[in-house]
Amino acid sequence: MRKAFHFVFAPVLLWLAYGILVQAQADRKPVVIERAPLRFIKDPNPSFSAVAVDSDSNMLVVSDENMFRIMEYDRRENTPPQARLSEPKRIISGTNTKAEMICGVYIDPKTKEIYALNGDTQNWMPVFSTDARGNVTPNRALNIPGHPFQMAADEGQQLLYMTIQSDNQLSVYRKQASGGEKPLRTIRGNDTRLEDPHGLALDLKNRLIFVSNFGNGNVRGTGGRYGTFAPPSITVYPMEGSGNIKPLRVIQGPKTLMNWPAHMAFHQERQELFVANDADNSILVFRASDEGDVAPIRVIKGPKTGIKSPPGIALDAKLGELYIANMGTPSITVFPATANGDVAPSRTIRGGPAGAVGLMIGNPGAVGYDSKREQILVPN
Amino acid sequence: MAHPQIAIFARLANGGQTPVRALYGQASKLSRTMHDVRYDAVHDEIVVPVPYAQAILTFRGGADGQEAPIRIIQGPKTGAIGSRLDVDPIHNEIFSYTGNTVTVYSREANGDVAPIRVIKGPDTQLKRPYGIAVDPVNDILVIGLNSNFGSDEPITVEDTESLEKGGILIFNRTDSGNVKPRGVIRGPKSGIIRINQMQLYPQKKLIVGAMPGIIDNMEPEGAFLGVWSYDDNGDVPPKWKIPANDRTKLKKPFGVVLNPKNKEVIISDMRNQGVLVFSVPEIF
Numbered sequence: 001m002r003k004a005f006h007f008v009f010a011p012v013l014l015w016l017a018y019g020i021l022v023q024a025q026a027d028r029k030p031v032v033i034e035r036a037p038l039r040f041i042k043d044p045n046p047s048f049s050a051v052a053v054d055s056d057s058n059m060l061v062v063s064d065e066n067m068f069r070i071m072e073y074d075r076r077e078n079t080p081p082q083a084r085l086s087e088p089k090r091i092i093s094g095t096n097t098k099a100e101m102i103c104g105v106y107i108d109p110k111t112k113e114i115y116a117l118n119g120d121t122q123n124w125m126p127v128f129s130t131d132a133r134g135n136v137t138p139n140r141a142l143n144i145p146g147h148p149f150q151m152a153a154d155e156g157q158q159l160l161y162m163t164i165q166s167d168n169q170l171s172v173y174r175k176q177a178s179g180g181e182k183p184l185r186t187i188r189g190n191d192t193r194l195e196d197p198h199g200l201a202l203d204l205k206n207r208l209i210f211v212s213n214f215g216n217g218n219v220r221g222t223g224g225r226y227g228t229f230a231p232p233s234i235t236v237y238p239m240e241g242s243g244n245i246k247p248l249r250v251i252q253g254p255k256t257l258m259n260w261p262a263h264m265a266f267h268q269e270r271q272e273l274f275v276a277n278d279a280d281n282s283i284l285v286f287r288a289s290d291e292g293d294v295a296p297i298r299v300i301k302g303p304k305t306g307i308k309s310p311p312g313i314a315l316d317a318k319l320g321e322l323y324i325a326n327m328g329t330p331s332i333t334v335f336p337a338t339a340n341g342d343v344a345p346s347r348t349i350r351g352g353p354a355g356a357v358g359l360m361i362g363n364p365g366a367v368g369y370d371s372k373r374e375q376i377l378v379p380n
Numbered sequence: 381m382a383h384p385q386i387a388i389f390a391r392l393a394n395g396g397q398t399p400v401r402a403l404y405g406q407a408s409k410l411s412r413t414m415h416d417v418r419y420d421a422v423h424d425e426i427v428v429p430v431p432y433a434q435a436i437l438t439f440r441g442g443a444d445g446q447e448a449p450i451r452i453i454q455g456p457k458t459g460a461i462g463s464r465l466d467v468d469p470i471h472n473e474i475f476s477y478t479g480n481t482v483t484v485y486s487r488e489a490n491g492d493v494a495p496i497r498v499i500k501g502p503d504t505q506l507k508r509p510y511g512i513a514v515d516p517v518n519d520i521l522v523i524g525l526n527s528n529f530g531s532d533e534p535i536t537v538e539d540t541e542s543l544e545k546g547g548i549l550i551f552n553r554t555d556s557g558n559v560k561p562r563g564v565i566r567g568p569k570s571g572i573i574r575i576n577q578m579q580l581y582p583q584k585k586l587i588v589g590a591m592p593g594i595i596d597n598m599e600p601e602g603a604f605l606g607v608w609s610y611d612d613n614g615d616v617p618p619k620w621k622i623p624a625n626d627r628t629k630l631k632k633p634f635g636v637v638l639n640p641k642n643k644e645v646i647i648s649d650m651r652n653q654g655v656l657v658f659s660v661p662e663i664f
Binding site for chain 1: 381399400405406424428458618619622647648652654
């Protein structure tokens with residue numbers, strides 16, 4: 001009888017118990033916890049990540065990464081000190097727009113259409129007409145995999161150049177490309193020294209591409225991929241370049257003062273390259289011909305400037321003005337292109353109260369808890 | 381995402397309250413897509429993956445500003461690093477993944493080191509691992525899987541026919557090679573489309589995972605934070621869930637961490653660009 005239990009009844013009982021357990025799990029009704037959060041950490045102000053300007057139409061277009069908005073201001077706007085903020089002329093935002101984490105904007109000089117680059121969460125570059133506002137569907141949208149960061153146009157050739165962060169790549173598209181259209185050509189590979197490319201500017205006269213790199217390398221070896229860290233750099237390529245090409249020259253080294261060099265702008269006549277130097281709260285200006293470990297010829301930096309964590313920069317060469325998008329405080333600061341040192345901006349367009357500090361939470365994919373200090377860790 | 385950083389807030393921070401400190405800048409070696417962060421309370425360290433440089437960085441627990449990491453795991457032997465990890469401070473190991481392979485490194489490793497063991501192969505059911513969490517007390521390793529949206533095929537949001545949903549695989553902590561998971565939670569009743577950050581609660585043997593829905597949807601239907609048991613297996617609904625809706629204010633939960641002392645669940649939410657703290661005493 002005892003043997004019979006071991007060999008027959010026990011397995012049957014176990015099988016039955018397992019079956020009951022599995023069925024109970026499958027039939028489980030979840031306890032739904034529907035309650036408001038105790039606390040909600042959220043920046044109430046915009047976080048300006050990119051800026052574009054067109055002085056012919058007085059358009060100033062900025063992207064707000066915090067509230068997923070594209071906003072148009074009059075470029076002549078100057079928020080009075082006593083005002084809480086300046087209201088934009090229009091806002092494009094919502095789930096129909098294909099615009100979410102926008103980190104690059106461009107204004108078509110002829111049509112005044114707005115091109116918006118999603119740097120994260122959406123693989124789209126939507127294009128909006130001059131009358132677009134609210135939660136609108138874009139006129140067209142181009143699928144761009146791999147997290148682009150900044151674009152620049154060659155209007156003569158009707159081409160769009162952009163940096164692609166994930167693949168350490170530059171991509172060149174037809175300006176009117178849409179849907180799943182592929183790039184006409186790319187610059188990519190171990191020889192390119194593209195290392196987490198961010199900013200991109202074009203010297204249309206000398207047919208050169210300038211690219212700012214954070215320095216995060218991704219080597220494709222025979223045994224697979226692996227990473228490297230390098231100092232930040234600006235690498236220079238021919239505009240017609242393609243494939244795994246070496247840069248024509250590289251600006252890199254401690255004298256350059258680069259610290260997360262982000263968006264860039266190029267002044268054709270002055271042959272100067274402007275760099276939004278995010279982690280140094282500064283704007284660096286280099287000569288177009290610079291190479292190696294060189295100091296910038298001008299640096300806009302200091303408490304009077306109001307520059308704080310600037311990823312975005314735009315140049316109005318016609319009127320000689322620089323527009324800086326600050327994420328560390330909700331403002332666009334405007335300077336003469338020749339500004340140098342700790343100088344006050346000629347105008348400031350605020351999207352929030354003066355002195356507001358940006359939380360700069362962006363696509364928080366995780367959260368941690370420091371139980372010793374009782375603090376919440378939020379990585380972007 | 382234009383500005384990489386680890387912002388650090390007081391536990392009681394609320395609204396637009398500014399962080400008490402932040403790690404950022406060239407010296408920190410941080411970069412975007414840090415989709416995990418772990419505080420190792422035993423050694424007072426912060427551990428974070430930086431997939432753009434294929435590295436795992438370890439900082440002092442009190443690190444602040446433009447501070448350099450104290451250890452870096454990176455190089456040809458290390459290989460590619462995924463965007464998530466977890467730390468086992470008891471057995472001194474860091475768990476991450478690359479491709480469809482789970483990789484385990486020595487916690488104290490520094491430089492170009494190879495994994496000390498891997499889990500990979502057809503029996504493992506590892507496909508697009510995305511969330512990862514380890515329980516050093518009960519010797520459990522849990523892997524959250526991503527859906528194929530935006531990764532394997534150029535499918536659209538409406539193309540649900542070809543949407544291969546994710547799930548949760550449960551392994552033993554010391555598993556190695558081509559091993560079968562001891563449990564697989566997957567299927568329509570589970571509600572899982574993909575799993576992002578996960579936490580384990582050893583005292584109650586619970587798996588807590590953020591389920592943000594279809595990646596391309598800005599405000600997806602059916603997103604939630606789910607709590608399952610280590611013993612769950614098959615198409616099993618969560619024991620508890622905090623759904624995304626107007627009441628909870630959740631929209632697209634990406635990250636989660638537990639604060640057992642105060643019986644709080646802390647959730648980072650992508651579409652809110654913020655962090656929400658819930659009192660959930662029933663799960664602790």
